[in-house]
Amino acid sequence: MGRDGQGGMPTYDYQAADPKCACDLCRERFEVVHGMNEPGPERCPQCGCPVRRAVSFPYVSAGRWSSKRLLDRDNLHKHGFKTGSDLLEESKGGLD
Numbered sequence: 001m002g003r004d005g006q007g008g009m010p011t012y013d014y015q016a017a018d019p020k021c022a023c024d025l026c027r028e029r030f031e032v033v034h035g036m037n038e039p040g041p042e043r044c045p046q047c048g049c050p051v052r053r054a055v056s057f058p059y060v061s062a063g064r065w066s067s068k069r070l071l072d073r074d075n076l077h078k079h080g081f082k083t084g085s086d087l088l089e090e091s092k093g094g095l096d
C-alpha cells in the first residue's frame, strides 16, 4: 500500500546539458522514470552525453509564493481582495 509502490513512479523530463553533445534522444526532452528520492541519470543512456533535468512543472518554482500565502485570507483582505467565501456570503445575501 502506498503511493510509492509500483505503478506510481514519477516521470521526469531530461535534456542534453550541452546541445553540442546530444543525440536524437537527448536533443529533445526524454522521459526518465525513477523514484523521487533517487538521483536521475547524469548521462544520456544512448550517447553518454551529460544531461540535466528539464523543469516542466510550474509549481517547482513556486517556493516564494506558496499557495498557502496566496490563499491566506488576511493577506488577501490587506490587498483589497475578497475571498471566495466573502463573495458567496454577499451573493447569498443579495438573493434573499
Ligand SMILES: [Zn+2]
Pocket (backbone or CB within 6 Å): 022, 023, 024, 025, 026, 027, 044, 045, 046, 047, 048, 049
Ligand atoms: Zn543522447
